[in-house]
Amino acid sequence: MSTIAQKRGFASTIWDYLTTVDHKKIAILYLIAGGFFFLLGGIEAMLIRIQLAVPNNDFVSAGFYNELLTMHGTTMIFLAAMPLLLGFMNAIMPLQIGARDVAFPFINALGFWLFFFGGVFLNLSWFLGGAPDAGWTSYASLSLASEGHGIDFYALGLQISGFGTLMGGINFLVTIINMRAPGMTYMRMPLFTWTTFVASALILFAFPPLTASIFMLTFDRMFGANFFNVAAGGNTIIWEHFFWIFGHPEVYILILPAFGIFSEIFATFSRKRLFGYSSMVFATVLIGFLGFMVWAHHMFTVGLGPVANAIFAVATMAIAVPTGIKIFNWLLTIWGGSIKFTVPMIYAVAFIPSFVMGGVTGVMQAAAPADYQYHDSYFIVAHFHYVIVGGVVLALLAGTHFYWPKMFGTMLSEKIGKFTFFFFFVGFHLTFFVQHFLGLMGMPRRVWTFLPGQGLDTGNLVSSVGAAFMAIGVVSLLVNIVITTMKNERVGNDPWGDGRTLEWALPSPAPFYNFKQLPLVRGLDAYWLEKMEGKDTLTPAEPIGDIHMPNPSFVPVVISFGLFVAAFGAMYQVDDKPWAIPVLIIGLAITFGAMLYRSIKDDHGFHIHKEDLMEDDDDNKGVKA
Amino acid sequence: MKNRLSKWRLMSVFAALALVLSGCGEPFLSTLTPAGEVAYQQYDLMILSTVIMVAVIVVVTIIFVLAITRFRRKKGEEDKIPKQVEGSHTLEIVWTVIPIVLLLILAVPTVIMTFDQADVKAMDEEPNEEGVRDALVVNVRASLYWWEFEYPDYGVITSQELVVPTDQKVYFNLIASDVKHSFWIPAAGGKMDTNTDNVNKFWLEFDSEKADEANNLFYGKCAELCGPSHALMDFKVETKSQEDFQAWLNAMQSAEEVAPADTAAAQGQQIFEQSCLSCHAVTPQDGRPEQARLAPNLATFGERSRIAGILDHNEEELKNWIRDPEQYKPGNKMTGTYQELSEEELDQLASYLMSLKVEEK
Numbered sequence: 001m002s003t004i005a006q007k008r009g010f011a012s013t014i015w016d017y018l019t020t021v022d023h024k025k026i027a028i029l030y031l032i033a034g035g036f037f038f039l040l041g042g043i044e045a046m047l048i049r050i051q052l053a054v055p056n057n058d059f060v061s062a063g064f065y066n067e068l069l070t071m072h073g074t075t076m077i078f079l080a081a082m083p084l085l086l087g088f089m090n091a092i093m094p095l096q097i098g099a100r101d102v103a104f105p106f107i108n109a110l111g112f113w114l115f116f117f118g119g120v121f122l123n124l125s126w127f128l129g130g131a132p133d134a135g136w137t138s139y140a141s142l143s144l145a146s147e148g149h150g151i152d153f154y155a156l157g158l159q160i161s162g163f164g165t166l167m168g169g170i171n172f173l174v175t176i177i178n179m180r181a182p183g184m185t186y187m188r189m190p191l192f193t194w195t196t197f198v199a200s201a202l203i204l205f206a207f208p209p210l211t212a213s214i215f216m217l218t219f220d221r222m223f224g225a226n227f228f229n230v231a232a233g234g235n236t237i238i239w240e241h242f243f244w245i246f247g248h249p250e251v252y253i254l255i256l257p258a259f260g261i262f263s264e265i266f267a268t269f270s271r272k273r274l275f276g277y278s279s280m281v282f283a284t285v286l287i288g289f290l291g292f293m294v295w296a297h298h299m300f301t302v303g304l305g306p307v308a309n310a311i312f313a314v315a316t317m318a319i320a321v322p323t324g325i326k327i328f329n330w331l332l333t334i335w336g337g338s339i340k341f342t343v344p345m346i347y348a349v350a351f352i353p354s355f356v357m358g359g360v361t362g363v364m365q366a367a368a369p370a371d372y373q374y375h376d377s378y379f380i381v382a383h384f385h386y387v388i389v390g391g392v393v394l395a396l397l398a399g400t401h402f403y404w405p406k407m408f409g410t411m412l413s414e415k416i417g418k419f420t421f422f423f424f425f426v427g428f429h430l431t432f433f434v435q436h437f438l439g440l441m442g443m444p445r446r447v448w449t450f451l452p453g454q455g456l457d458t459g460n461l462v463s464s465v466g467a468a469f470m471a472i473g474v475v476s477l478l479v480n481i482v483i484t485t486m487k488n489e490r491v492g493n494d495p496w497g498d499g500r501t502l503e504w505a506l507p508s509p510a511p512f513y514n515f516k517q518l519p520l521v522r523g524l525d526a527y528w529l530e531k532m533e534g535k536d537t538l539t540p541a542e543p544i545g546d547i548h549m550p551n552p553s554f555v556p557v558v559i560s561f562g563l564f565v566a567a568f569g570a571m572y573q574v575d576d577k578p579w580a581i582p583v584l585i586i587g588l589a590i591t592f593g594a595m596l597y598r599s600i601k602d603d604h605g606f607h608i609h610k611e612d613l614m615e616d617d618d619d620n621k622g623v624k625a
Numbered sequence: 626m627k628n629r630l631s632k633w634r635l636m637s638v639f640a641a642l643a644l645v646l647s648g649c650g651e652p653f654l655s656t657l658t659p660a661g662e663v664a665y666q667q668y669d670l671m672i673l674s675t676v677i678m679v680a681v682i683v684v685v686t687i688i689f690v691l692a693i694t695r696f697r698r699k700k701g702e703e704d705k706i707p708k709q710v711e712g713s714h715t716l717e718i719v720w721t722v723i724p725i726v727l728l729l730i731l732a733v734p735t736v737i738m739t740f741d742q743a744d745v746k747a748m749d750e751e752p753n754e755e756g757v758r759d760a761l762v763v764n765v766r767a768s769l770y771w772w773e774f775e776y777p778d779y780g781v782i783t784s785q786e787l788v789v790p791t792d793q794k795v796y797f798n799l800i801a802s803d804v805k806h807s808f809w810i811p812a813a814g815g816k817m818d819t820n821t822d823n824v825n826k827f828w829l830e831f832d833s834e835k836a837d838e839a840n841n842l843f844y845g846k847c848a849e850l851c852g853p854s855h856a857l858m859d860f861k862v863e864t865k866s867q868e869d870f871q872a873w874l875n876a877m878q879s880a881e882e883v884a885p886a887d888t889a890a891a892q893g894q895q896i897f898e899q900s901c902l903s904c905h906a907v908t909p910q911d912g913r914p915e916q917a918r919l920a921p922n923l924a925t926f927g928e929r930s931r932i933a934g935i936l937d938h939n940e941e942e943l944k945n946w947i948r949d950p951e952q953y954k955p956g957n958k959m960t961g962t963y964q965e966l967s968e969e970e971l972d973q974l975a976s977y978l979m980s981l982k983v984e985e986k
Binding site for chain 1: 717956
């Protein structure tokens, strides 16, 4: 199919993507949707920085500002960073372990569509009476007091998209456990696969608390429950615990795959195997484990008492050790290597000092008494943007450049890439470095304006100028993507020339069945090993035979759409709208009907026959590098 | 390329220098100008952790710069394959053990201070026969968007401006009456949340010398997002010597309702009694339960430094505020609770409110 050069109509391409269960196409969907939400969150950030550029500004109103800050955080975490990472996991991880797809292609598609409809639902709040305004943490006393439907959009939207993420996580776990190619032992897995594995395990354990707490919030707000209503015997601190038991591992769900992307880039462009591979794996697992032990450091000022504060302070400090191991292993990977400064490598190199700065302020905050000062001040804002922008977003930008050829078969322009990097990186430090000091000088976070004469004017102006730089960087990346797509210069299997892992042995983009013959993996960096023996193909582990493939399906869209409809019903029944309950029922009927249809209809998929695969070989000859 | 890189580095040095020169913020607000024991301790811990962390950054930066400059792929070496090193046990142990040692150095004072700053045993001591404890206790109640300060042992209530003695520990009971807020006086020490569920307790201390530098007036902030006017939920802390503080307490205890000085103020008082008194009290001894105290106590209104915590303290701003509070603090609970007042009534009300004083009559 992919090899038959078919000119498709626009509508049939859309239909293809609506029904696809191919991990590579789902990856592209994640990239497009996540990219869109990233731009949306970026615009919200720009409005925030314009409002705070000068004291006493009235560019936006106080209520609207709270909606902006809430949606900026929620969008960036749930609808941009996570989906973009899930996109890369989808695109690359199955190729890295030598699999033909993920374990559950149908659920993979369902996961995407749930995220997509959840995200759309959440953002429709802008047009339907106001967005959520209680911060991305949505602390219970404020979220219950919030008027209008904003928080309802938050609760229902995140619930739907959260189901999708949970499915994605389980799917990746099963895939990595069951679908590794012959010889791909756990300790031969590329580090991006390892971090995907650990992050997926974190999703599996961290999302249920979020689901439970959002469930309670939903019932408090829409169905008269009193989980968090203090007057009725509820407790708001419980929400904080639930949220951070999810929220802290969430940070590692984001940063671990970012570490994985950088690990691949460092090894590739230093032409060296990753230094201390086994300790890197160990550190990844340890970070994932400790990530569940430290949530209360977000709550040092809640009044948990000195015993809890001291324990969580020391536990939090412990995380610095495995993270430090990683940093030094990356440095030693570069050390003695032959470094080529491509755009992905420039991002990776810039990541080290940026992330170290974010990491050390994290340790500073672990010192609980000092954190009484930092907490909820701009120091915190600076810290988490240093780790999330300096870590995750730099990884996403690096990954975009690095994996673009593998996903789309073209190379993004290195020249524009360097331009993007320069503006984004300078803008990033300009925006956030000074915020450390704003916080220390007494500026609380989440303030919609500040009064003059408090020594906060210059710092805020500098920060806003930096934000403009970052915006220029992002726009130039879009320009780069458009130009590259227009030019459409196709590249071969290993366009960077130094690819080490299995995905670089495949054509760019990979055929829809990935591997004609599953590869035999003979060690870490399997493709590199073959190259060092003078071969440019992988050793096959099986003769060419028929390949079983799943059929495309429209059912995931229908299931997700049903929940999307039901959410409107659940929300508006609060206002006693007569149509609300029927809409709720219809929505759920669509979802469960589609599930039933999926369950009773036998779909055995199809086979690609051996003969067709042989033919493919001839067609591909020109493309092979 | 190398030259350009070194220029960048120079630029960042200048940027850092500019920051240092721009100072540590204002003495009445900044955590970097600590003004009491708690703030000192926290400041010391910040400095200790910063020093350790800067050391870490320096080490990483040195290795980093050496690595990326020494091992660039050079012309003519395009085909060079570097040695594929697996790792090094010695190095792994080194960069595991050294961080652990550094963290221990930080962890010990952290734990000690955590317990020290949570020590509020003095609050539980038996009061003497007059019902007064040795320790000064203040009940702080946070509401959208104002602060109430009650001195329970003295039966005195004030709002928006906390008055404290210098050079002695002041203990706080913290609670919120609607949604969660957080009580923060950056120059005096870290914050603590005012929960809706329970009373939190902690203590602060204000150093007399540092208080002088800040003109005896510190800024306090709400540090937890609480609604549209979260940013404007400021309060002030007035510091007094222990004698002056005692005098102030005595004045507050014996204060009686202010008699209007002229006819305008008398008219104003009438308007106040009709429109405002159901929420605002005008004497420091407000016997009503806290649920009934719906708005700031105004007994010391004429002596305050700000109107509504944010506006300059003069009659003009006061009238602006009463005309349309929503414009200055969006989402406040005062808007719409009283009928519209004519300009003349506003003048009268303002002159009455400005005459509300306890100490300087």
